[in-house]
Amino acid sequence: MLLTIDCGNTNTVFAIWDGAEFRATWRIATDHRRTADEYFVWLSSLMMLNKVEATITEAIISSTVPRVVFNLRVLCNRYYDCRPIVVGKPECHLPVAPRVDFGTTVGPDRLVNTVGSFDRYGGDLIVVDFGTATTFDVVDVDGAYIGGVIAPGVNLSLEALHMAAAALPHVDVSRPQSAIGTNTVACMQSGIFWGYIGLCEGIVRQIRIERDRPMRVIATGGLAPLFDQGFTLFDKVDDDLTIHGLTVIHRYNMELETA
16 A cells, blocks of 8 residues: 655645545654654554555655655654655656746646646646645646745744734734724634635736636645635635645656556
C-alpha cells in the first residue's frame, strides 16, 4: 500500500491509500526535530488503535518544510523498506510541467494541488488553499500550473494582530453574527472573516479578468468550509485534494517506470 505524506508549515498529514480508497488519515504537528523513530512509533500506534491492517510498500512525500524531509525519508527507508518519491525533486515527474518564470521554484504543495484538482475537475481552475499561507493556484486548460497568488494565512494574520497590538486578544476564527462588531473580539472576528471573503472575491475576480475565460474555484484546507457558509465563492470544497494529488503523481511515476 501507498503511504502519502503531506507536510505543511503547521501540520503534517499521513494517509494510507490502498489503490481504491484511503484506509486512514492522520494529522500531526510539523516539527523538524521529530525523528524517524518517533514517526514510526506514532504511526504504528495509530494503525493498531484504529485496527488498520496495511503493509506499506511505497511512499510519496510533499513538504513545504525542507528540514523534515530527511527524517521522513529515513522513516520510509528504515521501517517500510522503500524509497519515497519526493515532489519537487528531479526524480519526481509531473504529468504536465509548470509554466512559470525560468529559475522559479514552485512549492510542492501547489504542484500537488494542481495535479489533484486537474485530475478531478479538469482545467481552467483557481485552487484556493487555506493553509499557513492562503494561496491561489491557476491551473491551465491542459493541467499546467501557470502561476498564482500568495497571501498571509488566516491564523497567521490573527496571530500577527495579537502580537503587534498589546491590547488585542487572541481569538478563534469564526463567522461573526454581523459585520459591525460591538466588542473587541467580535470586531477582530469580523475583520478577519469579512476581510478574507473580500480578499478571495477580489483575487478571483482579477484572475478571471486576466484570463478572460470562465474559471471554476476549488477550495481546500482546514478553514475552507468556514468561508463557504452561505456564499458562492467556491464551486467545490475538497478536503482531501492534496493527498489525492499525491496518489495521482505517484501513479504517474509508476507508469513511467513500467512503460
